[in-house]
Amino acid sequence: MMDVLLSAKDLSVRFGGVLAVNGVSFDVKRGEVFTLIGPNGAGKTTVFNLISRIYTPTSGEIAFEGRKLSELAPHDVARLGIARTFQNIELFEHASVLQNLLIGRHTHRETTLWSDLFFTPKTRRAEVAAREKVEQVIELLDLQHHRESLVAGLPYGVRKVVELARALCTEPKLLLLDEPSSGLNVEETDDMVFWIRDIQHELGVTVLMVEHDMSLVSKVSDRVLAMNQGEMLALGTPREVQAHPGVIEAYLGSVDDVASLRRAA
């Protein structure tokens, strides 16, 4: 239960003159929900993009189950069992929900181009099997009503769930959620809390997420890492991190700032 699934060591990435992530190290343990918090521009999403190999770290290393991620091509990351969602929803807009979810089964693909072209019994069996798996996810996330709808016509809240579903269809070991509650109303956010708990406890998937909604964070997270301007501020339980003076300063400003404001008034 307590072994390390993903470990980042001394991670830094530089875009021109901007040090977007600077010396960040953390371990995500198998089975936990680990949350990154921090003000805008803290480098949270950049850490995600480093894990999914969209960016390459300038220095430092990420290891997943002991394998170095920097040795892999971006499309191989999914095969290891890492799935992600995006901050601004990156679904396949002109395909149906079902098709989107089936694309999530891509890493489990057993067919070849030739068997696909002639739709051999092997492809047929694989298609049925893929649909059975997808149906389990649809069941879990209550997407039955939207199965055949085009993503382009769905409301924002549903798309968010579809993206989560698509990530789950890959049967990941580690799920990266980039702001799962952004743009959701209170009710939908509550659903999200349940689903993240279900994913953790019933499916046994480790979750690494970036989130701004502190009530959601404290409800589901086992541990929280606070970042500011690319650096680590605090690491611990949600309660510890929220009480950390550096975190309060990053969000609300320092006592000196408040004092100077008071003087000005």
Place this chain on the structure above:
Amino acid sequence: MRFIFKTDYTQDIRLAKHGGHVFWYALLVLTLLAAPWIVSEYWLAQLTFILIYSIVGLGLMLLAGFTGLFSIGHAAFLGVGAYTQAVLTNAGLPFPLALLCAGALSAAVGMVVGLPALRVKGIYLGIATLSFGFIVEEVFARWESVTGGNAGIHIKAPNMFGWQLASGEEFYFLCLVLAVGATLLILNLLRSPTGRAFVAIRDSEVSAQSMGIHLARYKTMSFAISAALAGVGGALYAHKLQFISPDQFNIVQSIDLLLMVVIGGLGSVHGAFLGAIFLITMPQVIALGKDWLPDVVGQAPGLQGTVYGLVLIGFVLFEPLGLYGRWLKVRTYLQLFPFYRRGMFKRQKSFQKSDRLR
């Protein structure tokens, strides 16, 4: 209005979704089989051209409509297929073997052309394929020992192991079989993991990648399949015309092909066929219309180009989904009558899509 209750996963996978599909497509096939006895020789030849262009259109539709990669040099693949077929047939190779070689060589060329597609996107890919088209046209004109240069090259009638398909009817049936075969292959592809990977690349490369799709492999694959179909179409085109020369595979041809899939409706298999019908019948319609117009307009040069241009602009402005999109709307109107609402097909603006990761 038809509601389909699915009780089985295979229902979802099946090509014909309901009895209506079976009925109408069977009727279509029967009509096409009976066509030589129904229509005149001239229209049968036009129908043959429609079938040939449909095969090419299916390939370009897979590339442009389903993988999101635009090629403005597709006539080059048509040409590679046509010349391969001409040279091999004249050398005495039977038709099926020559056709296989034409498709395979086109596919190989397609893979090479697909290489820049791994690096450049959108308009830049268009420019790359455009210049490729020019290069190939130039090769056809200069490589005189093989292609006969600008004088062109004659091609013998297709020879199926001793059976000469000399008549228009025989050749029509050959094209029909190949067109149906190509359609089935494309439909199979689109309902299987490979086709879905193409669609994923079209809609969002970054998330396709995060789902484990090897972008380079699938883009090359799409180019190869598309070029192979263009090559097969080119081979048939060469047989139909019996004479080919480099200027048949120039930029105008490439633009015609692109026009075909855009007007037909990007992202639909039907669109390839509707586009081919449009492309072949439009000149006839214009020719018929000429007599009704005053001479100043009717006999003016460039009338066809003008009409094509206007039609294209009209489609881009009013019906981006092309003829197939229009048909969908008409069908929905009839199905829902009298409950059709105007805004039903209105596109929801998606302003949430991020461009940052591109």
